[in-house]
Amino acid sequence: MDGLKKRKSSDQVANAPAKKKAKAHQSVSKSTKKATARKPISANSLRWQKAKLPDMFNDSEGFFGLEEVEDVEVIRHDDNTVEFRAAKVSTTEEIERDEGDENGQDNEEDEFEGFGDDPAPQASKNQPSSLPMSEIEDVTTDAPVAKKQDKKVQKQEDKKVQKQEDKKAQKQKKKAATGKAEDSELQSNVFSTLETMEDTQDNMDLSAWVALDLSPRIVDSLAKLKFPKPTPIQAAAIPQILEGHDVIGKASTGSGKTLAFGIPIVEKWLELSEEDDASESLSKTPLALVLSPTRELAHQLTEHIKNLCAGLPNSPYVCSVTGGLSVHKQQRQLLKADIVIGTPGRLWEVLSSSSDLTNSFRGIQYLVVDEADRLLTEGHFQEAAEIFNALDRTEQDEEQGESAPSPRQTLVFSATFHKGLQQKLAGKSRSELMSEKDSMEYLLKKLNFREEKPKFIDVNPVSQMAEGLKEGLVECGAMEKDLYLYALLLLYPNVRTLVFTNSISSARRLAPMLQNLNLQTHPLHSQMAQKARLRSVERFTGAKQGQSSILVATDVAARGLDIPGVDLVVHYHVPRAADAYVHRSGRTARADKTGLSILLCAPEEVIPTRRLIAKVHSSTGKGSKKKNFFVQTLDMDRKLVNRLKPRVTLAKKIADANLAKEKGNKDDDWMRNAAEELGVEYDSDEMEKVGKWGGRGGGRQEKQKQAREMTKAELGAMRAELRELLSKRINTGVSENYIATGMVDMDELLRGAKGEFLGKVHGLDIETL
Numbered sequence: 021m022d023g024l025k026k027r028k029s030s031d032q033v034a035n036a037p038a039k040k041k042a043k044a045h046q047s048v049s050k051s052t053k054k055a056t057a058r059k060p061i062s063a064n065s066l067r068w069q070k071a072k073l074p075d076m077f078n079d080s081e082g083f084f085g086l087e088e089v090e091d092v093e094v095i096r097h098d099d100n101t102v103e104f105r106a107a108k109v110s111t112t113e114e115i116e117r118d119e120g121d122e123n124g125q126d127n128e129e130d131e132f133e134g135f136g137d138d139p140a141p142q143a144s145k146n147q148p149s150s151l152p153m154s155e156i157e158d159v160t161t162d163a164p165v166a167k168k169q170d171k172k173v174q175k176q177e178d179k180k181v182q183k184q185e186d187k188k189a190q191k192q193k194k195k196a197a198t199g200k201a202e203d204s205e206l207q208s209n210v211f212s213t214l215e216t217m218e219d220t221q222d223n224m225d226l227s228a229w230v231a232l233d234l235s236p237r238i239v240d241s242l243a244k245l246k247f248p249k250p251t252p253i254q255a256a257a258i259p260q261i262l263e264g265h266d267v268i269g270k271a272s273t274g275s276g277k278t279l280a281f282g283i284p285i286v287e288k289w290l291e292l293s294e295e296d297d298a299s300e301s302l303s304k305t306p307l308a309l310v311l312s313p314t315r316e317l318a319h320q321l322t323e324h325i326k327n328l329c330a331g332l333p334n335s336p337y338v339c340s341v342t343g344g345l346s347v348h349k350q351q352r353q354l355l356k357a358d359i360v361i362g363t364p365g366r367l368w369e370v371l372s373s374s375s376d377l378t379n380s381f382r383g384i385q386y387l388v389v390d391e392a393d394r395l396l397t398e399g400h401f402q403e404a405a406e407i408f409n410a411l412d413r414t415e416q417d418e419e420q421g422e423s424a425p426s427p428r429q430t431l432v433f434s435a436t437f438h439k440g441l442q443q444k445l446a447g448k449s450r451s452e453l454m455s456e457k458d459s460m461e462y463l464l465k466k467l468n469f470r471e472e473k474p475k476f477i478d479v480n481p482v483s484q485m486a487e488g489l490k491e492g493l494v495e496c497g498a499m500e501k502d503l504y505l506y507a508l509l510l511l512y513p514n515v516r517t518l519v520f521t522n523s524i525s526s527a528r529r530l531a532p533m534l535q536n537l538n539l540q541t542h543p544l545h546s547q548m549a550q551k552a553r554l555r556s557v558e559r560f561t562g563a564k565q566g567q568s569s570i571l572v573a574t575d576v577a578a579r580g581l582d583i584p585g586v587d588l589v590v591h592y593h594v595p596r597a598a599d600a601y602v603h604r605s606g607r608t609a610r611a612d613k614t615g616l617s618i619l620l621c622a623p624e625e626v627i628p629t630r631r632l633i634a635k636v637h638s639s640t641g642k643g644s645k646k647k648n649f650f651v652q653t654l655d656m657d658r659k660l661v662n663r664l665k666p667r668v669t670l671a672k673k674i675a676d677a678n679l680a681k682e683k684g685n686k687d688d689d690w691m692r693n694a695a696e697e698l699g700v701e702y703d704s705d706e707m708e709k710v711g712k713w714g715g716r717g718g719g720r721q722e723k724q725k726q727a728r729e730m731t732k733a734e735l736g737a738m739r740a741e742l743r744e745l746l747s748k749r750i751n752t753g754v755s756e757n758y759i760a761t762g763m764v765d766m767d768e769l770l771r772g773a774k775g776e777f778l779g780k781v782h783g784l785d786i787e788t789l
């Protein structure tokens with residue numbers, strides 16, 4: 021304690037404000053950490069100097085004559101003895117001191133705080149109450165009564181370190197934010213409805229769910245999803261499924277069919293997972309297989325069921341098996357899956373590759389066929405049949421030529437079903453059905469229901485259309501659809517619009533054309549890579565509420581896709597069948613919301629389209645007020661629409677040229693590869709000639725060649741012209757609505773001003789829906 025005696029007023033230090041004591045304690049412990057490598061020295065051999073105190077200390081009794089020493093470490097041993105070590109301040113030590121600064125220690129300001137009104141309790145936070153006074157005293161040796169010069173350097177270094185730390189923190193923050201953005205871009209937020217609102221349960225009356233005999237965990241999870249009560253199809257189907265019946269459910273688009281089968285399946289999983297040995301048996305065989313006609317729908321169903329499970333304390337493993345993703349990964353996932361949701365093509369590919377997998381799938385307890393009428397009739401026919409066959413027949417059955425009755429429950433859902441289906445299923449004999457090999461009825465029979473008469477639940481037998489849907493029709497020339505589509509999009513700005521085409525090539529062409537017209541547009545069709553498809557839907561839905569966003573899609577998006585907040589559906593091409601009209605229009609006005617569906621019809625399409633829509637609205641035959649449903653016509657101001665023509669023509673030309681160039685490059689690549697394989701030299705002109713003289717496709721190739729050969733300069737000139745046109749005001753001339761102004765600011769319009777001047781809306785205004 022020699023060194024301490026040198027200070028004439030050590031007891032005064034002990035009485036110093038608590039904050040200082042805390043600092044002192046911390047310094048001791050730091051010093052202790054660093055001490056091991058250096059030699060002990062005696063207190064007397066330390067280089068004590070008279071401490072320079074601030075003026076305000078001059079008359080401060082007791083501090084007078086205080087001496088200070090630098091670069092010394094004080095080590096307190098367990099037996100309460102103290103040792104000093106000469107400390108050469110190393111870089112790490114400096115950093116440690118800087119850290120101290122960050123915590124508000126060891127700087128000038130802090131010293132003065134000690135004499136002000138700084139409340140002691142703050143400092144005492146750092147100071148263990150059991151700390152002996154002697155320890156606090158020790159610290160003054162290390163106390164910062166250093167030379168001004170040193171302090172200046174110290175301060176500069178502090179600032180530097182602080183700056184570096186700030187930069188680091190900022191970088192990390194930025195990284196986290198970008199990471200989040202990237203994640204959310206890849207994650208299909210379209211399909212996500214989950215918002216964890218912890219307080220929702222408090223105010224929600226959940227009795228309607230409870231009445232369905234659901235477990236409290238599921239009800240809790242539904243409350244977290246903010247679903248206060250079941251939709252009609254859910255209320256009708258869930259009890260039947262829970263009772264073990266096979267169910268065929270029909271309900272309009274967007275009416276909650278997914279959870280109608282999803283809830284009982286997850287409920288069953290919870291029940292099984294509680295039973296002894298359940299986990300073992302569940303891991304071998306999936307509980308449920310859900311078949312979906314499209315990849316997007318499969319992913320959406322997966323998300324929807326995952327969202328339901330997210331609110332549960334433990335949840336099943338839900339996985340989707342669709343084309344466009346790695347087969348090997350999916351095979352691995354299938355080994356542990358509880359609920360499998362997939363498209364028939366990929367599922368069959370994966371299942372047929374492994375007899376173990378096929379065997380394990382024979383034990384599923386639920387087979388769900390979503391959008392059944394499409395899945396069983398279009399394209400997937402063969403693969404779906406193969407899957408059902410594989411699920412039903414054991415090797416023994418194969419030998420005997422029969423399949424055993426299905427042990428599983430079969431659940432079939434759609435918004436549209438063939439008339440009289442139930443009757444046929446229940447009443448007709450197998451042989452009669454067998455004669456209609458390709459019909460949906462035949463395949464439904466193939467589903468091998470467990471019950472002779474599955475429960476048929478039709479919650480809205482009169483109309484398949486959603487309540488909040490309004491429908492309209494625009495008549496235009498067959499070659500004017502691009503123009504009228506553009507006009508319609510201007511007429512309904514600031515909304516989410518889904519444009520349906522009958523062909524991939526139209527979707528491919530329209531998306532860039534509308535982009536050229538400064539409209540935020542994304543394509544979606546089955547020839548796009550899976551990632552690009554997801555990205556398009558993401559971007560479409562990523563637009564903020566009140567901002568214009570357009571998705572141009574083929575019928576790949578018509579079925580089941582639950583894209584939130586679609587306000588307007590435009591049928592660029594008239595749908596080929598009534599059910600397509602129902603499903604396309606069903607992308608809007610979902611879950612009790614409102615929406616608008618508008619068809620662009622060439623004159624010759626008007627009558628058959630009206631007939632088709634009337635058919636959709638007609639009842640099942642028992643007579644209905646809606647039998648003669650007449651879809652409203654939107655009167656567009658044709659003169660005015662024609663003023664938009666130059667810009668649409670240019671936008672189309674630019675889009676076509678780009679597409680031709682893209683296609684040309686691909687064709688060239690293909691031909692070059694083919695030539696290489698054949699061992700001949702590739703000459704594009706020669707190849708072109710072969711195409712031209714060779715007959716088929718020659719004319720088309722010529723056209724494409726012209727578009728492809730459009731120079732960059734020509735394209736640039738067209739772009740400039742279009743830009744100019746887009747920036748110009750449209751003279752509305754004698755338009756009824758805008759006769760007073762005579763001019764319309766297109767820029768303003770594209771920013772979202774209303775385009776009412778383009779035509780009369782007859783109550784088909786989105787705001788009035």
Ligand SMILES: Nc1ncnc2c1ncn2[C@@H]1O[C@H](COP(=O)(O)OP(=O)(O)OP(=O)(O)O)[C@@H](O)[C@H]1O
Binds near residue numbers: 250251271272273275
């Ligand atoms: N009980 C409920 N209460 C409120 N919203 C619900 C409820 N059940 C489902 N929803 C929501 O309704 C929307 C439509 O549900 P879903 O996609 O299951 O409809 P769908 O009947 O399968 O439609 P489609 O025939 O077009 O496939 C979803 O956004 C879903 O989250």
